[in-house]
Amino acid sequence: TQLLEQSPQFLSIQEGENLTVYCNSSSVFSSLQWYRQEPGEGPVLLVTVVTGGEVKKLKRLTFQFGDARKDSSLHITAAQTGDTGLYLCAGDPTGNQFYFGTGTSLTVIP
Amino acid sequence: EAGVTQSPTHLIKTRGQQVTLRCSPISGHTSVYWYQQALGLGLQFLLWYDEGEERNRGNFPPRFSGRQFPNYSSELNVNALELEDSALYLCASSLNRNNEQFFGPGTRLTVL
Numbered sequence: 001t002q003l004l005e006q007s008p009q010f011l012s013i014q015e016g017e018n019l020t021v022y023c024n025s026s027s028v029f030s031s032l033q034w035y036r037q038e039p040g041e042g043p044v045l046l047v048t049v050v051t052g053g054e055v056k057k058l059k060r061l062t063f064q065f066g067d068a069r070k071d072s073s074l075h076i077t078a079a080q081t082g083d084t085g086l087y088l089c090a091g092d093p094t095g096n097q098f099y100f101g102t103g104t105s106l107t108v109i110p
Numbered sequence: 111e112a113g114v115t116q117s118p119t120h121l122i123k124t125r126g127q128q129v130t131l132r133c134s135p136i137s138g139h140t141s142v143y144w145y146q147q148a149l150g151l152g153l154q155f156l157l158w159y160d161e162g163e164e165r166n167r168g169n170f171p172p173r174f175s176g177r178q179f180p181n182y183s184s185e186l187n188v189n190a191l192e193l194e195d196s197a198l199y200l201c202a203s204s205l206n207r208n209n210e211q212f213f214g215p216g217t218r219l220t221v222l
Contacts, residue, residue, distance in 0.1 A: 002152075013183060042114070042200050042213030043153070088152065090211075098143060098211065100153040109116050 004101035012107045021104045023089030024101055032072045035087040058080045079108045114214035116201050122220045123191050130218045132188040135203030142184040145200045159184055196221045
């Protein structure tokens with residue numbers, strides 16, 4: 001059983017479309033992080049959300065932390081081919097171990 | 111500022127052999143984490159070192175081990191390699207246990 005479940009697992013969309021990726025857990029997190037990983041490379045940190053209900057924007061990417069700090073979402077507006085990659089949420093609910101989500105593999109078709 | 115570095119970038123071994131992977135954290139970072147990422151799968155936590163001590167380990171057999179040196183660099187050792195150990199091994203560092211993790215490019219291990 002994964003502590004952080006992401007959905008969808010795979011997503012293939014046309015350039016210019018919008019999409020939302022979800023990260024859900026039954027545990028409470030003091031913060032959640034979102035990473036993007038390209039093939040053959042390590043994940044790159046996109047954002048950290050800390051406060052319940054917080055919304056952070058990074059250009060066309062909007063990140064939201066749930067009020068109860070158990071879930072988060074990533075919304076991409078007008079997707080571009082450069083957004084293609086594996087999106088991972090991650091957090092440490094216990095202070096002892098960092099957990100990564102199951103991942104969402106996004107393919108943006110030109 | 112240099113990021114997290116890992117060596118080697120690629121490695122091919124045969125079943126039963128032993129391998130050592132290396133990681134240098136970002137300067138000033140004291141925590142080092144190791145993860146295994148099998149092809150197409152998410153990251154599985156292996157080990158966490160902080161200030162030279164092993165703080166936690168994931169659900170992996172004892173043939174996965176490592177250490178952290180006084181300069182905070184780290185090694186991951188895998189003994190008696192099995193085919194299913196083939197994966198991308200990622201190292202990350204953070205300023206301390208509560209901070210964001212920054213990843214290296216990984217070492218791609220192939221076991222034949």
